[in-house]
Amino acid sequence: MCKHYNDDYIDEIPGDVFTEALYNVVYTMTGFNVEKKISEEEVEKKPSRDIVGAMVLAGKKNMVLVVSVNKATASLLVSYMTGMDLTELKEEDLHDGITEFANMVAGSAKVMLTDTVFSYKLTSPFAVVGENIGIISKKSVMQYCQTFCANEVEIKIQIFSF
Secondary structure: OOOOOOOOHOOOOOOOHHHHHHHHHHHHHHOOOOEEEEHHHHHHHOOOOEEEEEEEEEEEEEEEEEEOOOHHHHHHHHEEEEHOHHHOOOEEEEEHHHHHHHHHHHHHHHHHOOOOOOOEEOOOOEEEOOOOOOOOOOOOEEEEEEEEOOOOOEEEEEEEEO
């Protein structure tokens, strides 16, 4: 469980909580243990990201959660989540699945952050899709960014705080 975040932490992003939430959701949905964080140098060598699941987290400290994956990772995650064979998955299934995955990560973190300065309400998740896409922000926007690896999946999470 996370440390108790009070008003002294309002200028931080509870990245540890979202990391733990990601680990829990990946394990629950696939049985995979998240093995490691990937350095930015390694990330640059990896396949592009094609599907982004995102949610606005509304609270005293507003945040946006972004989960980015490539199609191979999306296919594997969604196949495990739904029980569908990889060959049966359509593009729409991947988009819906990754938005639901982002929703599960946000929901798990929400429970851990209850009664803290970062308590928030969930909005509806949405997807952004394309080839080699990413979400960027101005330097003045506080951000937490990590890329994780579990078996054959690679997942990038970003939290923007404003």
